[in-house]
């Protein structure tokens with residue numbers, strides 16, 4: 573299947589069935605599937621502006637299948653700058669093949685022709701894609717209208733691809749080296765075709781996601797538990813830094829990805845499939861020197877990479893997730909040596925999944941303390957430091973060089 577009809581399947585799955593993009597079975601492969609995915613992501617990242625362009629041409633909201641065709645056509649015309657004649661005839665052709673859009677093909681034709689000629693101005697004037705109301709409400713008090721706007725602007729742009737090098741001296745032509753050590757690609761090449769990929773010299777990992785492991789300091793020779801490990805970006809960092817790593821995850825299929833990643837990079841870790849709460853550690857060697865807890869979370873920090881999330885999630889999972897995070901912190905502390913370090917992190921924008929978890933853990937555990945992180949020691953900026961001693965990153969952090977995923981991280985010392 574070609575990219576455009578495949579992109580339509582993706583858009584219908586997200587916007588009609590409320591399905592996560594990554595879970596949609598796509599009848600396309602290779603380059604066409606990759607292009608379909610990029611098209612769907614671009615539509616979702618710009619949905620508000622695209623709908624604002626379409627609205628004046630419709631008397632009432634079109635049926636969703638028709639609306640998605642118009643959205644796809646509008647993005648091809650106004651964002652991707654594709655040839656108007658080709659786009660309109662292709663989208664109309666797709667409309668004609670579907671029973672639920674066939675009747676509207678004449679209307680689709682007329683609207684897209686008009687948008688091709690006059691739509692650019694309305695698109696340029698439209699504000700960036702809004703945060704979903706539940707997320708806006710949760711953040712507004714903390715970061716204000718300006719902070720929200722900065723996040724929305726950052727999320728409306730396609731993010732760069734960041735790589736973590738296995739060895740610090742690895743460089744890649746065309747990649748920028750960020751002060752934190754990540755390599756950043758502004759174009760979107762086929763990763764598996766890049767020099768060094770097959771030899772496992774790097775892996776894809778957002779610059780923000782590469783920081784939590786650094787909060788553990790020098791892990792060479794230490795026994796480190798990666799408690800929620802899959803797909804394994806942080807496991808590989810730990811192994812590359814010389815730690816004796818145990819990587820645990822509840823999901824067998826996801827842990828297989830850790831295994832594949834380790835095989836490609838030539839790194840080693842002990843893999844354990846299972847529930848973190850059942851893990852008591854190997855009895856013969858006792859508690860771990862350090863633990864990384866990259867807890868399951870709302871993933872609201874990754875919306876720029878996964879713009880489907882706001883259309884699929886409604887915030888109702890946040891409360892159960894915060895309970896799980898709290899229990900995981902408590903359990904992790906039982907597996908840690910006295911004096912050992914626990915790094916807690918989430919790719920969430922929400923303080924309840926970050927800062928609040930740390931301050932609440934300090935109240936629950938006598939003698940537990942935060943090892944205050946100096947962001948400048950990691951190549952970051954002073955304003956990354958949050959009052960309780962952790963680091964807070966937003967999608968708008970370093971926006972001028974492409975931003976980074978929203979993340980929270982803090983290092984805790986057990987008494």
Ligand SMILES: C[S@@+](CC[C@H](N)C(=O)[O-])C[C@H]1O[C@@H](n2cnc3c(N)ncnc32)[C@H](O)[C@@H]1O
Nearest residue numbers: 800801802803804805806821822823847848866
């Ligand atoms: C944020 S992801 C971890 C990402 C990973 N650390 C990385 O850098 O690639 C959270 C992981 O927690 C796992 N998980 C969720 N509940 C768990 C539990 N009770 N025990 C162990 N793993 C769990 C999920 O399967 C998921 O892979």
